[in-house]
Amino acid sequence: MKHENVQEYYGKVLQGSDDLQTNACCTPDEMPDYVKSVLSNIHDEVLTRYYGCGLVMPLGLQGARVLDLGCGAGRDVYALAQLVGPKGRVVGVDMTPEQLEIARSHQAWHADRFGFDNVEFHQGYIETLDQLGLEPGSFDVIVSNCVINLATDKEAVLRGAHHLLKPGGEMYFSDVYADRRVPLAMAQDEVLYGECLSGALYWNDFLTFAKRAGFDDPRLVTHRPLTIENPELEKRVAPLKFTSATYRLFKLDGLETACEDYGQAVIYKGPVEHAPHAFALDDHHIIETGKVFPVCGNTWKMLADTRFADHFAFIGDFSTHYGIFDGCGGESPFERATDGDAAPCC
Numbered sequence: 001m002k003h004e005n006v007q008e009y010y011g012k013v014l015q016g017s018d019d020l021q022t023n024a025c026c027t028p029d030e031m032p033d034y035v036k037s038v039l040s041n042i043h044d045e046v047l048t049r050y051y052g053c054g055l056v057m058p059l060g061l062q063g064a065r066v067l068d069l070g071c072g073a074g075r076d077v078y079a080l081a082q083l084v085g086p087k088g089r090v091v092g093v094d095m096t097p098e099q100l101e102i103a104r105s106h107q108a109w110h111a112d113r114f115g116f117d118n119v120e121f122h123q124g125y126i127e128t129l130d131q132l133g134l135e136p137g138s139f140d141v142i143v144s145n146c147v148i149n150l151a152t153d154k155e156a157v158l159r160g161a162h163h164l165l166k167p168g169g170e171m172y173f174s175d176v177y178a179d180r181r182v183p184l185a186m187a188q189d190e191v192l193y194g195e196c197l198s199g200a201l202y203w204n205d206f207l208t209f210a211k212r213a214g215f216d217d218p219r220l221v222t223h224r225p226l227t228i229e230n231p232e233l234e235k236r237v238a239p240l241k242f243t244s245a246t247y248r249l250f251k252l253d254g255l256e257t258a259c260e261d262y263g264q265a266v267i268y269k270g271p272v273e274h275a276p277h278a279f280a281l282d283d284h285h286i287i288e289t290g291k292v293f294p295v296c297g298n299t300w301k302m303l304a305d306t307r308f309a310d311h312f313a314f315i316g317d318f319s320t321h322y323g324i325f326d327g328c329g330g331e332s333p334f335e336r337a338t339d340g341d342a343a344p345c346c
Contacts, residue, residue, distance in 0.1 A: 031055055032055075032274065034274045035055060035057055035079070038057075038079045038082040038083060039075075039079055041078075041082060041110075041113055041114070042075060042078045042079060042110070043078075043106045043109055043110065045073070045102060045106065046073045046074050046075050046078060046102060046103065046106055047075060049072060049073035049075070049099065049102055050072065050073065050075040051072060051146060051196075052072075052075070052076065052145030052146045052174065053145065053146035053174050053175065053176060053196065053244040054145060054146065054173075054174025054175075054222070054244055054245075054246045055174070055246070056068075056076055056080075056143035056144065056145045056172055056173055056174055056246070057076075057079060057080060057083060057143075058141065058143075058170070058172045058248065059272045059273065059274055059275055059279070060272050060273070060307050060308055060311075061080065061083040061084045061088065061140075061141065062083070062084065062085050062087075062088065062273065063084060063085060063087040063088045064084045064088050064140040064141055064307070065084075065088060065089045065090075065091075065138060065139050065140050065141075066080050066084055066088065066089070066090045066091070066139065066140065066141045066142070066143060067090075067091045067092075067093065067134070067139045067141075067142045067143070067161075067164060068080065068090065068091070068092045068093065068142075068143050068144065068145075069093055069126040069129075069142060069143070069144040069147060069148070069157065069161065069173075070093070070094055070095075070126055070144055070145070070146075070147025070148075070150070071092030071093060071094045071099075071103065071121065072094055072096070072099045072103070072147075073099045073100075073102040073103050074092055074102070074103030074106070074119075074121070076143065076145055077090050077092040077103065077119050077121070078106075078110050078119065080143070081110070081114065081118050081119050082114060084118065085116075085118075086115070086116035086118060088118060089118050089119075089120075090118060090119045090120075091119070091120050091121075091122065091134070091139075092119065092120070092121045092122070093121075093122045093123075093124055093126060093129070093132060094121070094123065094124075095123065095124060095125050095126075097123065100121050100123055103121050104121055107119060107121075122134075126144070126147065126148070126151055126157050126160070127151050127152060127153045127156045127157055127160070128156070128160070129157075129160035129161070129163070129164060130160060130163070134164055135164075136163050136164055137163075137164070137165065137166050137167070138164065138166065139164050139165055139166060139169060140165075140166055140169050140170075140307060141169060141170055141171075141172060142161045142164065142165060142169070142170075142171045142172070142173070143171075143172050143173055144157075144171075144173035144174070144175070145173065145174050146174055146175055146176060146196050146244075147175070148173065148175050148201075149175050149176045149196050149199040149200045149201065150193070150194075150196070150199050151199075154201055154206075154209060155209040155212065155213065158171075158209055158210055158213035158215065158249075159213045159214075161213075161249075162213045162214040162215060162251055165251040166251070167251060167252070167253070167305075168250070168251065168252060168305050168306045168307070169250075169251050169306075170248050170249060170250045170251065170306065171215065171247075171248070171249040171251075172221075172246070172247075172248045172249075173246065173247060174244060174245065174246040175200075175201075175244070175245065175247075176196045176197065176199075176200040176226065176242055176243070176244055176245075177200055177201055177202070177203040177206060177242065177243050177244075177245055178200040178201065178202050178203070178240050178241070178242055179202070179203070179240060179241040179242075179243075180202055180240060181202040181205065182198050182199070182200060182202070182240065186198045186236070186237065186240075187199065189236065191233070192233065192236060192237065195233070197228075197233075197237055197242060198237070200242055203243075203245075206218075206247075210247075210249055214251065215249035215250065215251065216252075216255035216256070216257065216298075217250075217255045217256070217257075217298045218247050218248075218249050219247065219248050219249075219250075219281065219282035219285075219302075220245060220246075220247055220282055220283050221245075221246040221247060221248055221280075221282050221283060222245070222246045222283060223243050223244065223245035223246070223283075224243065224244050224245075225241070225242075225243050226242040226243060226244055228242075248281075248282065250301075250302050250306060252301050252302065252305055252306070254301065255298050255301060256297060256298055258324055258328060259296035259297075259298060259299075259324065259325040259328035260296055260297045260298070260321060260323070260324065260325065261296060261297075261321070261322040261323055261324065261325040261326070262296075262297050262300075262316060262317070262318050262319075262320060262321055262322065263316050263320060263322055264294070264295055264296075264297065264300045264314070264315060264316035264317070264318075265292050265293055265294045265295060265315040265316060266287065266292075266293050266295055266299075266300065266303055266312045266313065266314055266315065267290065267291065267292055267293065267312060267313040267315070268287045268288065268289050268290070268291070268293070268311065268312055269289070269290075269311055269312060269313055270289045270311060271289075271311070272308065272311050276289070277289055279308075279311070281299065281302060281303070285299060292315065296325040296328070297318060300314065
């Protein structure tokens with residue numbers, strides 16, 4: 001699918017989120033109160049031009065420099081602008097002039113409402129981020145909301161994001177994934193592509209691309225199956241199944257290909273803003289405040305070598321290796337030879 005087809009669909013065909021024919025590019029109603037609060041401060045026209053599929057507002061953003069890939073009319077940019085505060089900065093990139101025109105036309109309105117102006121918008125392609133004049137290694141966090149599936153070269157997007165992140169930075173993004181590779185004929189269907197379906201990556205290809213780009217050990221945060229209410233479109237995508245998933249990818253040296261056990265543990269001291277009682281790193285690391293929580297070496301680095309370090313106490317080091325973390329060694333001949341239930345993954 002060409003850039004021009006996507007620009008036409010999002011710039012001229014769609015005039016608001018109600019024009020979508022599936023629920024793929026829609027965010028679930030459930031969201032934290034702090035997200036509802038920042039969204040209440042965003043202009044109505046920006047809100048109606050929103051086509052995301054998840055929540056790309058990770059914790060710990062105060063003072064951060066954030067890049068939004070495929071920012072559209074700017075809903076997430078203006079939400080993130082409030083979370084990073086006046087000392088932070090949010091940069092939005094999009095290829096569709098009509099969307100950016102809306103985002104820029106309300107910049108002064110939002111600055112007046114927030115009491116500060118900390119956003120900027122660039123027109124360009126997320127596959128060629130190196131052509132936008134953005135400084136390599138200058139962003140703490142990169143987000144994207146249901147846009148990489150529309151990219152013509154998804155692996156190039158991940159490589160570009162890795163290049164722009166600071167060491168210890170992260171890419172935190174939501175997108176649509178398929179349970180198998182999308183057939184070529186379906187991928188050329190302009191409506192299915194614009195509806196965030198036929199451009200979806202096969203989930204295992206995404207994991208491969210992420211690791212090749214330098215993002216070892218991708219972490220799944222949330223996911224939800226997608227339903228297609230339009231019977232005609234449902235027939236056109238059958239038998240493929242789709243899910244909306246949020247991943248976090250850390251730019252960290254030394255992450256290993258498996259969860260290795262070094263006898264380490266962490267204690268969440270808090271308080272990361274909006275997480276007083278527990279910190280959720282991903283869908284299986286929910287770390288309660290004050291409780292000793294055993295972790296693998298990769299999880300240790302994701303907490304110790306990132307913006308979250310000050311919020312944790314760290315027990316142990318990397319001096320002694322105990323093998324695969326219990327429950328994480330599915331291909332180990334030692335684990336296959338062991339009877340009984342495996343312990344939970346780290």
